[in-house]
Amino acid sequence: MKVDGTHYRSLWWDHDKDALQIIDQRWLPHDFRIQQVSTLQDFADAIVEMRVRGAPLIGATAAYGMALAMRLDPSDTAMDQAWSFLNATRPTAINLRWALDRCRNHLRPLAEGERAAAALALAHDIADEDVEINRSIGAHGLELIKQIAASKPAGEPVRLLTHCNAGWIATVDWGTATSPMYQAHDAGISIHVWVDETRPRNQGALTSWELGSHGISHSYITDNAGGHLMQHGQVDLVITGTDRTTRRGDVCNKIGTYLKALAAKDNGVPFYVALPSPTIDWTVSDGVSEIPIEERSEREITHVQGKTESGEIGVVQVTPDGTPGGNPAFDVTPNRLVTGLITERGVCEASKEGLAGLFPEMAAAKSA
Numbered sequence: 001m002k003v004d005g006t007h008y009r010s011l012w013w014d015h016d017k018d019a020l021q022i023i024d025q026r027w028l029p030h031d032f033r034i035q036q037v038s039t040l041q042d043f044a045d046a047i048v049e050m051r052v053r054g055a056p057l058i059g060a061t062a063a064y065g066m067a068l069a070m071r072l073d074p075s076d077t078a079m080d081q082a083w084s085f086l087n088a089t090r091p092t093a094i095n096l097r098w099a100l101d102r103c104r105n106h107l108r109p110l111a112e113g114e115r116a117a118a119a120l121a122l123a124h125d126i127a128d129e130d131v132e133i134n135r136s137i138g139a140h141g142l143e144l145i146k147q148i149a150a151s152k153p154a155g156e157p158v159r160l161l162t163h164c165n166a167g168w169i170a171t172v173d174w175g176t177a178t179s180p181m182y183q184a185h186d187a188g189i190s191i192h193v194w195v196d197e198t199r200p201r202n203q204g205a206l207t208s209w210e211l212g213s214h215g216i217s218h219s220y221i222t223d224n225a226g227g228h229l230m231q232h233g234q235v236d237l238v239i240t241g242t243d244r245t246t247r248r249g250d251v252c253n254k255i256g257t258y259l260k261a262l263a264a265k266d267n268g269v270p271f272y273v274a275l276p277s278p279t280i281d282w283t284v285s286d287g288v289s290e291i292p293i294e295e296r297s298e299r300e301i302t303h304v305q306g307k308t309e310s311g312e313i314g315v316v317q318v319t320p321d322g323t324p325g326g327n328p329a330f331d332v333t334p335n336r337l338v339t340g341l342i343t344e345r346g347v348c349e350a351s352k353e354g355l356a357g358l359f360p361e362m363a364a365a366k367s368a
């Protein structure tokens, strides 16, 4: 999508420098900084420190990390070490392991001399596929928004609510939850987006930055406001992303998503989750008991980064000295609370049958 009129992907290969470039998201929305990722440690740090973040982008980044590892040492041992090193960076988003497995399965049968070039080509493919997948998710989600728009008085906007940042900077381009929003806006449908701030890291500020850059009407709201807005008929549709979806359609996403789904259920608001198929973990069923939830630093809770009144980016402490924090980064929304899943192949029920109906070959391969 565009930043100040220039089209960017969230990561790209610079052919002159022969190296990966990322947008360092720690500085957004206040500062747009590009960073080169040159060593395997750089790749791990970029993921752990959330310079890159969002499940699909983490996966694409890891694929480029494998490409770098193969350039340095194309042996089986180095490949396995890179797999383990990168896989340990963040535990919840399954796209990370999906990308690493795909790279390793592709590279293992090749001669060592072929691996570096093949790994880089595969990383490019994974990035390009992600763009196309998310474009398709947007096309399917657009139909849902069109239906709601058709049921409203002329000129009234469709009011959507989203949590965290499942936008273009969380993917390679388009975003998952935001792709239908971009496509609805581009199709001339009036929309307004309620953007949850998403404490503790305030990914909602990233979503606001994205939507604002695209000219989409939106309001940044506290995480606790969604239920109130739904009770007062101010939300027509919720769309969030997901970091891991189980084969029966339980959805693991940024902490607080579950509460939004509960509020949506109580108020009869449709709650959809947008996901690319690499986000489905076909090996797990019960998300609450089977998905590892990342516990992040308590400093993310006790301190907040923002722009000071003098225009600098600074960090302030919000709690009393010494207050301990607890920081589970994700929660699981059981499938019974999910109205539907928006995938690149269409919209389905959040159930084993729904997902297997859209992805029969993947469901069969994993249960075999």
Ligand SMILES: CSC[C@@H](O)[C@@H](O)C(=O)COP(=O)(O)O
Pocket (backbone or CB within 6 Å): 053, 054, 055, 056, 093, 163, 164, 165, 166, 167, 170, 171, 175, 176, 177, 203, 240, 241, 242, 243, 253, 254, 329
């Ligand atoms: C298209 S991104 C889907 C999810 O990865 C997104 O909603 C999310 O929870 C991101 O979490 P983050 O901790 O910022 O990486």
